Amino acid sequence: MKFLKIQANNFMQFKELGIDLSNKGLCLISGEIEGETFSDSNTAGKTTAVVHTIMWCLFGETLTELKGDDVINEAEDKNCFVKTLVENNSIYSIIRYRKHKKYKNELKLFLGDIDPNNLPIEGDLTKSSNGETQEEINKLFNLSWNIFTNTILFGQGNIKRFSELGDSDRKKLLDDILNLSILQEFQNKVKVQAKDKLTDISDIKKSIDNNWMKHAQFDGLIKSVESSDAVFEANKKNKLITLNDSINSLTNKIEDIKNNSINIENTNKNIDKLKEVLLIIEEHEESLLILNDNINKTKLKIKENTVELNNINKNIAINSSKINNIENDLREDCDSCGSAITDSGKNKFKEQFKKEISILELNKSKFSNNELEKKLELLTNKYTIVKTKISKKNDITNAIHELKNQIASYNNNSKLIDNLNISIVDKLSQIDSIEKETNTSLKFKEDYSKKLTMIVDENKELSSTVDLLTIELEYLKFWEIGFSNSGIKSFMLDTIVPILTEKTNYYLDYLTNGEIKILFDTQSTLKNSEDKRDKLDIKLFKNGKEYCFKKTSGGEKRRIDICISLALQSLNANSFNTNITVFDEAFDSLDETGVDCVINLLNEEIKYKDSIFVISHDSNLKDKFKNVLTIRKICGTSNIQ
Numbered sequence: 001m002k003f004l005k006i007q008a009n010n011f012m013q014f015k016e017l018g019i020d021l022s023n024k025g026l027c028l029i030s031g032e033i034e035g036e037t038f039s040d041s042n043t044a045g046k047t048t049a050v051v052h053t054i055m056w057c058l059f060g061e062t063l064t065e066l067k068g069d070d071v072i073n074e075a076e077d078k079n080c081f082v083k084t085l086v087e088n089n090s091i092y093s094i095i096r097y098r099k100h101k102k103y104k105n106e107l108k109l110f111l112g113d114i115d116p117n118n119l120p121i122e123g124d125l126t127k128s129s130n131g132e133t134q135e136e137i138n139k140l141f142n143l144s145w146n147i148f149t150n151t152i153l154f155g156q157g158n159i160k161r162f163s164e165l166g167d168s169d170r171k172k173l174l175d176d177i178l179n180l181s182i183l184q185e186f187q188n189k190v191k192v193q194a195k196d197k198l199t200d201i202s203d204i205k206k207s208i209d210n211n212w213m214k215h216a217q218f219d220g221l222i223k224s225v226e227s228s229d230a231v232f233e234a235n236k237k238n239k240l241i242t243l244n245d246s247i248n249s250l251t252n253k254i255e256d257i258k259n260n261s262i263n264i265e266n267t268n269k270n271i272d273k274l275k276e277v278l279l280i281i282e283e284h285e286e287s288l289l290i291l292n293d294n295i296n297k298t299k300l301k302i303k304e305n306t307v308e309l310n311n312i313n314k315n316i317a318i319n320s321s322k323i324n325n326i327e328n329d330l331r332e333d334c335d336s337c338g339s340a341i342t343d344s345g346k347n348k349f350k351e352q353f354k355k356e357i358s359i360l361e362l363n364k365s366k367f368s369n370n371e372l373e374k375k376l377e378l379l380t381n382k383y384t385i386v387k388t389k390i391s392k393k394n395d396i397t398n399a400i401h402e403l404k405n406q407i408a409s410y411n412n413n414s415k416l417i418d419n420l421n422i423s424i425v426d427k428l429s430q431i432d433s434i435e436k437e438t439n440t441s442l443k444f445k446e447d448y449s450k451k452l453t454m455i456v457d458e459n460k461e462l463s464s465t466v467d468l469l470t471i472e473l474e475y476l477k478f479w480e481i482g483f484s485n486s487g488i489k490s491f492m493l494d495t496i497v498p499i500l501t502e503k504t505n506y507y508l509d510y511l512t513n514g515e516i517k518i519l520f521d522t523q524s525t526l527k528n529s530e531d532k533r534d535k536l537d538i539k540l541f542k543n544g545k546e547y548c549f550k551k552t553s554g555g556e557k558r559r560i561d562i563c564i565s566l567a568l569q570s571l572n573a574n575s576f577n578t579n580i581t582v583f584d585e586a587f588d589s590l591d592e593t594g595v596d597c598v599i600n601l602l603n604e605e606i607k608y609k610d611s612i613f614v615i616s617h618d619s620n621l622k623d624k625f626k627n628v629l630t631i632r633k634i635c636g637t638s639n640i641q
Helices: 046-059 129-139 143-150 165-175 182-261 264-327 342-367 370-391 393-436 442-481 488-512 554-575 592-608 619-624
Strands: 002-011 014-022 025-034 080-087 088-100 107-111 515-525 532-542 546-547 578-585 611-615 627-634 637-640
Touching: 002 046, 014 578, 014 637, 025 046, 025 592, 025 619, 046 080, 046 611, 046 627, 046 637, 080 129, 088 488, 088 627, 107 129, 107 592, 129 619, 143 165, 165 182, 165 488, 165 532, 165 554, 182 442, 264 342, 264 370, 264 393, 370 393, 370 578, 442 546, 488 515, 488 532, 488 554, 488 592, 488 619, 554 592, 578 592, 592 611, 611 627
Parallel strands: 025 611, 025 627, 578 611
Antiparallel strands: 002 014, 002 080, 080 088, 088 107, 515 532, 532 546, 627 637
16 A cells, blocks of 8 residues: 555644655654744644644544544634545545535545545445445555554554553554454354354255155155055955955845746746636636525525424314314314304314314425425535535635735846846946056055155255265364464464564664564463463563563663564565655654664665655754655644745
8 A cells, every 4th residue: 555645624733735645765854833932843733744644534533532623723613624645556535524515524435536625426435424434445455543553653642562562452463464354354254154054054954854754754654555555455355355245145146036936837827727717616606605595595495394384283283182172072162252162063173173184284295395405405515515616716816826926026036136137237347446446545655755765865965965065164164263363373473473573683783783682472481380371472682681671761662662663564564565654753762873773774764665754853853864844833824845
């Protein structure tokens, strides 16, 4: 990074300021004040011209910790800015404003040399906030307050020299000078990458575990499908066995029905024959009725005849009794008149009675039952014969009914056989359908098997990825250690510290004639122990013997600090490569010989820089410098002569 120019407006003692920082050589900055008796240069603005301007522009704070509105020229109290023109591969303008009428309190970063009062649109690198712009400047130029105050500037005021810093601050300064802080960025990036890798590995392992869980699930599903298929086939087999058994049973039943079936033609003939017999019996039934009627009539006639015969016999008996009475002289009265009957009358009556008996006897023959009884016997015999024949009617009717039932059963059996055959056909159809049935879940088995293969293949790929990520993680862990304090940084410090020691002692040879040497040591032995710890320590040797640093005089300490500063600048040249150095009142505490030694040393150093600015209030030094920049302060306002 090269500092090319400074331009300021209404900044501290200056209303206007412009300094070309490049190619000034070894340049003394002195000061003059008109109109003051207490000082001839101390408040002229020497430090302001080069140090405060640059530091406020770059960091927003002066070496004396002025910031905000405190840096504005008191007479103007507005429109303050400082522009620093730098080169870092390209030309950049860094401009910081305070109470500016147009740009307020902004911090600007532009490509190119631009006018601070009229900023262009092109080349604007300014971020959305001053803080973000400040970060961009620090990152772009690898510049920090510590680097500036310990390498570019050997200044006065509240600045701790390297020798006064603690262990951590010394290491931090070396980190900044050597740009080792980038190692921390690298380590952070590596940590993030390692964390991401761990996360990726963890996620992939979870995916692998989840895949194996899915594998187990699909394997279980396949076994379930296989089990269900076995059940399906067993059920299918059982159904077929049941159907075939049912068909065999139906076939046997049909055979049984056929074997037990009648001859329908013969049966019909037998029915016809029985019907003929039945017709004859029905005819006999009619004759039986006639016979029964004749028998009843004959019996009635016999009964009537018997009654008549009984009456006739009774009358004969009565008449015989009368005759007997007459013959036995039994008194009889006349039936008509009731008078007693005479002998002649008796004979007459006797004859009459006999005559009546004869008539009755004659009539008796009319009512004889002999023929009727013979007829009744014949009719009864015939009735018995016919009735015997008729008695077979029920048997014949039953036989006909049985034959008809057999015919009906035959017809029913035919229908049953048809139904059984239909059932057989239906069961055969069921068998055909069942034999064609397939286990629908088997198609899932193929899908599950494919998924198992896919899972195994995917897990192989994921495992390979885990292996690769593990290798990458080990690589990142290696670099995490490499970028840590115990890694590259420690190695570089161990490498740089001897160089720093060598460079410092090189400059000390100029300023102390080799009487004083120092050693920068990265290992410190603990008290009451042989153990060592990582600590950047400074050991002082005076005339070959170790000497307590705190016992050195002010002049010796100043020489040592200047040498360390120059050594740090030489280190900085490798990483920061700035073109200027500023020594602000560096000759304090030095005698004339010491001043001459420092100036001679700086004359050697200018061979490697564009400009070395020496700020001093000692006006006697002007003769020792070819280039002198005078700051003149008149009536409170400073200007460059």
